[in-house]
Amino acid sequence: MSEMKRIDRRVALKWISSAAASMPLIGSGQDASSDSAKAPGGKGYGPDPDLQRVYQPGDLWPLTFSDAQRATMIVLCDLIMPTDDTSPSASSLGVHDFVDEWISSPYPGQKTDRNAILKGLDWLDEEAGRQGEKDFVSLDGNAQFAICRDLSILAKKDRKAFPGSFFRRLRDLIAGGYYTTPEGMKDLGYRGNVAVAEWTGPPPEVLAKLGLEPQA
């Protein structure tokens, strides 16, 4: 494959430093944990569901979280997607209920997430115990944030090993759950999904920033 080396030299790709191993791939990041929590009940929506109906968590299959787990998830939602100057927090958008819906899914694709998240919630309380508190929600905000930060570093080092793997999937679900709400989309800067009479392409200020001529 001498061809390849030649091309590589010519192309001289610019590498993104340490992220080389962590290219986000849809559907990856599954937790390998074998600790199987009780399987969820309920049935899927079948091959021909009503597409126009608006569904709420709990409409199609029973949810899982106890009151305590739900309270912990609310705290986690706001650690992972907090309120800032421009947008609200994940819990104010009900993202914790989405996480519950997700891990309660009767489909096989969510099973590893269910195991990882339920095990992770227990782990957080144990960690709080090691720090002399009753449970994770009883810790003060700084301590909670510090645990998340440590977990986020573990998650980057090794995407498979628990508890980093738990935090990675938790973050994926909360951040993804957030950016799929209208408020989250707005914060991201998505301005579409509105019918317009004409599509005129990027506005002049975008072209100016890119140094490109207006389109014919």
Next chain:
Amino acid sequence: MPVIAPEDLKESYDAVIIGSGAGGGQVAYLMAMEGLKVLVIEAGRMVDPTREVAMFHTPNMAPLRAESTPDKQYGFYDHSVESGWEMPGEPYTNASDAEKREFFWWRQRMMGGRTNHWGRVSLRNGPYDFETRTRQGVGLDWPISYDELAPYYDKVEMIAGIFGANEGMENSPDSSPGVLLPPPKFRAGELLARDRAKKKLGLEVVPVHRAVLTKTQDADRVPAKLHPSNAKAQKLLAENMRMRAKCFFATDCHRGCAIGAAFDSMTVFLRPALKTGNLDVLPNAMAREVTVNDEGKATGVIFIDKVNGGEHHAKGRTVVLAASSQESVRLLLNSKSKTFPEGIGNANGKVGKYLTDSVSSSFSAQIPALENLPLHNEDGVVGQQAYLPFQKVKELLAGKLGFSGGYKLLTVSGRKLPSLSTGKSFDAVSEAEGIPFGKQLKEEARRYYGSFQGIGGQGAMAANDDCFAELDPEKKDRWGIPVLRFHWKFSDDELKQVVHQQETMAAILDAMGGRFTRPPDTEDPLKAVKEGGKTIHEVGGAVMGKKAADSVTDRWSRVWEVPNLIVADGAVFPGTADKNPTLTIMALAWRAAERLMEDMKRGDV
């Protein structure tokens, strides 16, 4: 509307068509418009895109944020019901489970078939694509030339409504003047790609051709061109064209288009055809075999009523197979009789042979120039807008590239409707010590959203002896019908093409100033290439040819052995070009139906 149940079947039809997708819809339309009595047998349910699709719903309104599940394998809102790679009770098998030796088969059981959610990219095969054997020494030549098919491309483009531009590029043909609708303006990433690819690599990024109405159709002129001296057809087509609105530049076409701006078989073909009164459509009916009489003529179709399992026989003077290429192969192989003990058309053992798909790979990068752009709506005609036709045609034909098939590159960029995976999509570029979360994630998301550029390559694949379908000797589906077993293997020729795809994609992304998370897969193209079938451009298995000895159908898509049976889907393709198949399926179907009607008029069938 004559949507019927098995007990309403007429005694006999001029044509019994199996399948209502691109090919079956096209034939049903033309024959019903021309006054023939036509039956469409469709395995799926009736569909009404004007009422049932969810265009503007955001993912938070769906179960599981609209992510894919075994029930909805392209995601909740995709307009594909009863569809998937795997379907309960309807298995298929593979002869090998080695790496990249399996073939994946996407099926879609609903009126209109896969046209309800296809990408609508509609490119003509070029003149050289019909001469693969002669020009490249591999695969098969087609028994027809580009020039013979060109008028039918024009017709299909006029009825479907295709946007695009005539660029005058070698082997990527122009349409006749006035046929194409105007292409949409490019998005920021497409403009940047066009500028840098041209300046640094001498490559052209041009508007793709897609079946989306960027302008309302010309209902005053087109119907007379398509149906000269047929006033009724002209009126019905004009009426249908006026019912289709122009694209409103929002909402993913894969979800279906309630306003009729995007092409699907129901909106464009079946709706006006049903108004002729000449067409019966029979949903929920699974065809099992084509019946023949002692002279070897097709007499009709045996099907199973999926509602109650009952078996019925629909009779016709002619039969049209359009169940999607591999399903049509299966029907031919399962149509065993005294006259055709190996299945119809299979005396030479060629049914099932020469299965091909696009040779595909992809690559992506983050483009700093696209960070922090002033906020704006980039939906456009949601989906593909730009592409790079294959531009090294001369070198390829001269044998200088070391492989035989060209490829096109599809650019994917833009500030798209977010999905669940958006939350993790910034990890590779994040400056956080760990995976980003909290305020830092929100800041980085605002900066990087919309700054990623992907490129997908789709290349030609020549017919060969390693890729084919046959009946599995044992396995049957839930109705007791024998299922297909696939054989698949990528050749060195194809893998060399993949290396070249990867190099070119990396060069373009680099020219755009891209930052990469991994090198292009040039060392291990087998890893990079998409599995067989995964591009969902599978064709072949009843290929057309010049001689009965080495093909299944003739140049008019008529089965050599049974001239009142035509194959109107991709099964007749003697190979895959670097163009998507569906426009060619429809052009061939139009041409085949026209010929069949002439044969009937002359009393030949």
